[in-house]
Amino acid sequence: MEEHLKLIEDKGFSYFKNKLLAEDRNFYDFIFDETRADWRFCLPIKKYWKVLDIGAGLGGNTFVLSKEVAEVYAMERADLRLKFLSLRKEYESANNVKIISGDALSLPFKNESFDLIVANGLFEWLGVTNRFESPEKTQEHFLKEAMRVLKKSGYLYIGIENRFAISYLLEGVDHSGLRYTSWMPRFAANIYTKLRTGKKYQTYTYSKYGYGKILERAGFKNIEFYLPLPGYNVPRHIVSYSHLDGLKFVIGNILGGLSLRKKILKKLIYLPFIARLWRVVFFSFDIFAQKL
Amino acid sequence: MITSIKNKLSEKYNIKTNELNLVKTRGGGAGKVLFFAFSGRQKTPFLCAKMSSLERYNVLIESEFNSLAAAKNSLPDNLKITVPNPLELTCVNGRLMALEEFVLGRQAGPYMDSQDLNTVFDWLYRFHKANIVGKKTVSQGFLSEVLSKYNLEDKTDNDILKIWGNLSVQMPIIKQHGDFHFANVFFRENTLKIIDWANYGKIILPAYDLVFFLRRQRGGIEANKKMIFDYFNYFSIPEKVLEPWVKILGIIENLEKWSRKK
Numbered sequence: 446m447e448e449h450l451k452l453i454e455d456k457g458f459s460y461f462k463n464k465l466l467a468e469d470r471n472f473y474d475f476i477f478d479e480t481r482a483d484w485r486f487c488l489p490i491k492k493y494w495k496v497l498d499i500g501a502g503l504g505g506n507t508f509v510l511s512k513e514v515a516e517v518y519a520m521e522r523a524d525l526r527l528k529f530l531s532l533r534k535e536y537e538s539a540n541n542v543k544i545i546s547g548d549a550l551s552l553p554f555k556n557e558s559f560d561l562i563v564a565n566g567l568f569e570w571l572g573v574t575n576r577f578e579s580p581e582k583t584q585e586h587f588l589k590e591a592m593r594v595l596k597k598s599g600y601l602y603i604g605i606e607n608r609f610a611i612s613y614l615l616e617g618v619d620h621s622g623l624r625y626t627s628w629m630p631r632f633a634a635n636i637y638t639k640l641r642t643g644k645k646y647q648t649y650t651y652s653k654y655g656y657g658k659i660l661e662r663a664g665f666k667n668i669e670f671y672l673p674l675p676g677y678n679v680p681r682h683i684v685s686y687s688h689l690d691g692l693k694f695v696i697g698n699i700l701g702g703l704s705l706r707k708k709i710l711k712k713l714i715y716l717p718f719i720a721r722l723w724r725v726v727f728f729s730f731d732i733f734a735q736k737l
Numbered sequence: 738m739i740t741s742i743k744n745k746l747s748e749k750y751n752i753k754t755n756e757l758n759l760v761k762t763r764g765g766g767a768g769k770v771l772f773f774a775f776s777g778r779q780k781t782p783f784l785c786a787k788m789s790s791l792e793r794y795n796v797l798i799e800s801e802f803n804s805l806a807a808a809k810n811s812l813p814d815n816l817k818i819t820v821p822n823p824l825e826l827t828c829v830n831g832r833l834m835a836l837e838e839f840v841l842g843r844q845a846g847p848y849m850d851s852q853d854l855n856t857v858f859d860w861l862y863r864f865h866k867a868n869i870v871g872k873k874t875v876s877q878g879f880l881s882e883v884l885s886k887y888n889l890e891d892k893t894d895n896d897i898l899k900i901w902g903n904l905s906v907q908m909p910i911i912k913q914h915g916d917f918h919f920a921n922v923f924f925r926e927n928t929l930k931i932i933d934w935a936n937y938g939k940i941i942l943p944a945y946d947l948v949f950f951l952r953r954q955r956g957g958i959e960a961n962k963k964m965i966f967d968y969f970n971y972f973s974i975p976e977k978v979l980e981p982w983v984k985i986l987g988i989i990e991n992l993e994k995w996s997r998k999k
Contacts, residue, residue: 479767479790486738486761486770492831512791683761690780691760694773698841 446525450532458536475505475678482509483680484565484731487671488600490514494560497594499549500567502526504533504542505678510563511539518559520547549587550576554594562591565604566678569620572647580649581659588663595736601665603732604677608650611726620648653686653725656732665734677729686730689720696720741829742772742786749825750783752776759786764933768794769801773839781841784824788834795833801935802826802835808937811912812867819860819929840932842925848955849919857922858964860929861946862971868912870941875908875978906975912938917946919953944968948986958983 453461465473475481482505494514498507501519503526511517519542521527530544547553549571564587571587572580591601606620608627613619619626623641626634627650638646651659653670660668673680674695684691696714713719739759747754758775760782770790773782787802789795802823809820822838845853873879914921915936923930947968951961958965969979 480763483761483763483770483790486772489738489740509791512793680761681763685758688758688760688775690778691758691773691775694775694781695760695762698844 446529450525450528453529453532458532476503477505478679479509480679480681481505483683484602484604484671484673484677485510485513487669487683487731487733488561488602491560495558496561496563497552497554497559498563498565499552500564500570501530501544502566504530506563506565507542508533508537508539511537511542514541514561516541516543518543518545518554520545520549520552522546522548550574550583550590552590552594556593557596557599558594560596560599562595562599562601564591564602568603568605569648569650572649574647580647584649585659585663588660588665592664592736597736599736601660601734601736603656603734604673604729605656605732606650606677606729607727608652608655609726610728611723612728620650621646653730656730660732660734664736666737667733667735669733671731671733672724672727673729673731675728677731680731683731686724689724692724693720738788738830738832739772742774742788742834745827745829745834746774746784746786749827750776768797782839785821785837785839786834787837788829789832792831797935798833798835799826802837804937805835805837805934808914808934812864816860816863816867819864819931820934821930821932840923840925840930842923842930845919845922845924847919847953853924854954854961854964856924856929857950858947858967860931861917861950862968864914864931865911865943865946865972868938869909869972870912871910872907873910874905876905906978908974908978909943909972910941911943911972913940913942913945915940915946917950919950942982942986943972943974944982945986948983 449461452464462473462477465476490513492513492515495516495518496510496514497518497520498510499520501507501521504519507517507519507530519530521530521544527544527546533539534542534544545553549567568584568587572583574583577583577586588601595601606627610617610627613625613627618624621634621638621642623638626638626646629637631646631649634646638644656670657668670686672684672686672692674682674684682695684695693714697711714723739761742759743754743757746752746757756777760773760775762771762773763769764771764787768790770788772786772788774784774786775782787798789798805820805823809817809823812820821840824836824838827834827836845857849857913936914931914934915938916933917931918933921931921933923932944965947965948958951958951964954961965979965983966976969976974982
């Protein structure tokens with residue numbers, strides 16, 4: 446990040462953008478591709494909305510939303526990212542973006558301030574603190590804070606991995622930096638992580654059922670799940686969790702790729718129960734919940 | 738947005754909103770988001786709704802819808818079926834939304850067999866024949882005109898320009914599909930369905946679609962040269978144009994990519 450910032454300061458944001466596009470397309474898309482914020486189509490976004498993007502990162506969601514709503518507060522803790530956000534704001538002339546440094550567990554806003562809160566790739570990291578008795582309690586506390594600053598009828602959006610994603614069994618590494626830990630019972634994951642890294646297991650993710658329960662406990666209603674493909678960071682396709690035929694259609698007809706794995710998946714998805722089972726071990730979720 | 742689209746479709750097609758399902762997807766072009774609409778327990782969508790991803794892209798949706806209608810009108814009756822029906826241009830929460838017939842079928846790929854390739858080329862010849870809009874004497878001036886459209890004059894190889902300057906032959910001007918990629922070609926019940934007409938008519942270089950298509954086929958242009966020769970014969974384009982022409986088509990394609998990056 447320091448290198449990128451230096452380049453922007455020396456040669457300008459436009460130069461940085463072109464260079465990144467030519468040299469690292471994936472990272473470019475991660476920052477600038479508006480598809481990243483396509484989850485927004487699941488919401489009834491209004492022009493007068495005031496939005497809080499917590500853990501705004503490099504602004505992948507913030508600057509798309511700024512073109513849709515009245516005001517976006519981009520909250521971030523890391524200094525370098527805050528600097529990047531400021532430079533990007535200037536480059537994009539996004540005068541309705543407010544960049545702030547703040548703590549997600551103690552949101553620096555009055556009650557009922559926002560129409561939408563965005564937590565994209567944030568929720569699992571909230572548990573990495575010793576301020577509460579467990580990661581789950583910390584995450585619950587965050588949800589209550591979100592509830593507090595949301596206006597009545599406001600929405601919370603969470604983009605996050607599924608605890609029981611099949612990819613974590615096949616090749617993926619959990620947020621702990623180790624394999625398989627999300628699939629283990631929490632106490633076992635804790636012991637294993639302490640033995641391997643000397644740290645507690647705190648990056649809790651959940652199943653659909655688990656996310657539903659924790660959101661309900663915080664008081665959220667109308668909780669809806671969507672399946673983003675290939676993942677919540679690049680949701681090229683978004684299918685409602687309950688729409689199995691839609692999931693089959695996406696896999697069978699429009700998901701690209703010629704790899705053997707994809708070909709097998711395309712055949713398998715039409716077998717009875719496979720789509721049903723697959724969504725249970727799906728990679729990630731887009732979750733929407735409302736304060737009523 | 739999904740709720741608003743559902744309400745719109747529900748009203749239009751007399752389907753209860755709770756029986757409507759939408760799958761959001763992204764097409765190739767920027768600024769456009771696609772929603773496939775399913776009714777009840779249907780396993781395939783009954784229509785495709787193309788919407789601008791931001792209000793400022795509304796113009797793209799309108800232009801694509803008009804291009805689709807124009808392409809459909811350009812074709813003889815027996816070929817009209819190969820182009821999806823443009824249904825309606827409507828507005829949802831300030832965004833333009835183009836409703837189109839959904840095209841289902843077996844999508845073409847980069848490893849097509851000769852039978853499928855022949856079907857595609859047969860369609861392409863017939864489509865191009867229906868889209869000849871005139872003849873022009875090809876010269877350096879004509880080439881400059883084409884290249885200047887893309888601000889590419891300075892970036893073009895001098896040798897190509899020199900060859901071009903000495904050609905001076907008559908050439909048909911043919912409206913092209915403009916994005917004739919295998920992913921936009923579907924086979925269904927012994928016929929073809931061609932989608933994504935956003936660039937229809939913007940490019941008038943004969944054989945552009947053919948070369949664009951062949952570049953992505955197994956073996957590329959080299960392995961499928963015969964198809965290009967056949968095309969040139971079919972449209973009575975002098976053979977001496979072939980080599981520089983293919984080179985120019987290559988430039989235009991790179992240019993298109995370059996423009997998109999910009």
